[in-house]
Amino acid sequence: MSEQSDRSTSVRDVVIVGSGVAGLSAAVYAARADLEPLVLEGPEPGGQLTLTTDVENFLGFPEGVGGMELIQRGKDQARHFGAEFSHGSVERASLDERPFELDLASGDTLRTGALIVATGASARWVGAENEDELMGYGLSTCATCDGAFHRGDDVLVVGGGDSAMEEALFLAKFADSVTIVHRRDELRASDIMARRARDHEKISFRWNTELLEIHGSQADGVTGATLVRHPEGRPKEKVDAGADVEYETVDVGGIFYGVGHVPNTDFLVDTAVELDDAGHVETLDGRTTETAVDGVFGAGDVMDPEYRQAITAAGTGSMAALDAETWLEEREIAETQSGPVVEMEADD
Numbered sequence: 064m065s066e067q068s069d070r071s072t073s074v075r076d077v078v079i080v081g082s083g084v085a086g087l088s089a090a091v092y093a094a095r096a097d098l099e100p101l102v103l104e105g106p107e108p109g110g111q112l113t114l115t116t117d118v119e120n121f122l123g124f125p126e127g128v129g130g131m132e133l134i135q136r137g138k139d140q141a142r143h144f145g146a147e148f149s150h151g152s153v154e155r156a157s158l159d160e161r162p163f164e165l166d167l168a169s170g171d172t173l174r175t176g177a178l179i180v181a182t183g184a185s186a187r188w189v190g191a192e193n194e195d196e197l198m199g200y201g202l203s204t205c206a207t208c209d210g211a212f213h214r215g216d217d218v219l220v221v222g223g224g225d226s227a228m229e230e231a232l233f234l235a236k237f238a239d240s241v242t243i244v245h246r247r248d249e250l251r252a253s254d255i256m257a258r259r260a261r262d263h264e265k266i267s268f269r270w271n272t273e274l275l276e277i278h279g280s281q282a283d284g285v286t287g288a289t290l291v292r293h294p295e296g297r298p299k300e301k302v303d304a305g306a307d308v309e310y311e312t313v314d315v316g317g318i319f320y321g322v323g324h325v326p327n328t329d330f331l332v333d334t335a336v337e338l339d340d341a342g343h344v345e346t347l348d349g350r351t352t353e354t355a356v357d358g359v360f361g362a363g364d365v366m367d368p369e370y371r372q373a374i375t376a377a378g379t380g381s382m383a384a385l386d387a388e389t390w391l392e393e394r395e396i397a398e399t400q401s402g403p404v405v406e407m408e409a410d411d
């Protein structure tokens with residue numbers, strides 16, 4: 064239930080959309096600046112860290128810390144300084160005039176002076192046949208959520224980055240065998256993660272291979288898959304180009320996608336906030352968190368196609384709150400000196 068009473072009429076100083084590590088870090092900074100931020104928790108409250116196991120590289124935790132614990136601590140910390148939390152998904156953002164208006168799926172409208180977009184990114188799907196039908200029925204994007212269902216199974220993990228390695232290592236605790244299916248013959252994962260996966264006795268690799276079709280049904284779950292291979296990699300492209308490829312059918316009880324994430328920016332598509340080709344929020348000079356719309360700031364994975372770490376997301380979250388605070392102060396000074404600031408069109 065919402066912790067804010069009259070959401071449809073009041074105007075907030077700052078609304079933070081997203082409650083992952085970036086949103087929480089922004090909330091701590093904004094709350095400590097007495098901006099009484101409202102943090103809007105979307106469909107994946109707590110963001111990607113809640114789906115991970117141990118976080119080993121967040122400064123200050125030499126023994127590692129559970130992703131869920133880190134998020135819960137961040138939330139407690141933000142609340143301690145006065146941040147409020149509310150559930151809701153933004154369906155439409157009106158950013159041409161201030162206060163900005165955010166229309167939520169619930170029908171509520173939020174109004175705010177400054178907006179921090181910290182909506183993160185969601186798991187990418189690969190486009191295999193039947194994935195729509197079988198997602199959640201043996202096909203998953205989250206090994207930590209669903210791995211325990213696959214005790215004794217043979218499973219596939221798709222991807223060649225750190226996510227895929229992490230998923231495979233986690234699944235190896237339960238599954239009989241884990242096969243990592245990667246579309247090239249070279250991993251994108253960091254050396255340490257790649258080494259752990261390569262050294263694990265239950266984990267093997269299918270190089271230059273992609274997942275074409277998933278077999279099974281919602282009643283029976285995943286029962287197998289059709290893979291396609293080409294010695295030069297990216298076999299699906301080779302299929303499209305009419306090249307000779309090898310097909311293979313495998314029996315598996317589960318399939319996990321670990322192929323990266325897409326930024327959650329659908330609600331910004333029709334606004335003047337600029338997005339890159341992949342949908343990330345573009346910040347003005349790549350250094351600050353300012354976007355093309357005055358008063359809208361980006362933080363975390365939604366604006367960072369490069370680093371995408373918990374620690375960097377926390378960093379940009381704090382930057383966004385500091386930038387928003389400065390921006391609000393400057394507006395207040397300008398209004399005091401010359402009356403209300405004329406609402407302007409968003410920058411081109």
Ligand code: NDP
Binds near residue numbers: 187221225250323
């Ligand atoms: P990445 O973008 O690093 O890797 C995605 C992988 O999926 C790539 O190997 C890519 O192949 C493959 N891929 C993408 N799309 C498709 C597709 N349609 N079909 C088949 N394969 C596909 O994403 P990650 O989520 O792995 O990592 C993101 C960031 O998070 C990185 O910076 C990573 O270091 C970090 N991270 C760190 C962890 C840790 O340290 N414990 C854990 C998880 C993530 P290709 O290589 O050919 O492009």
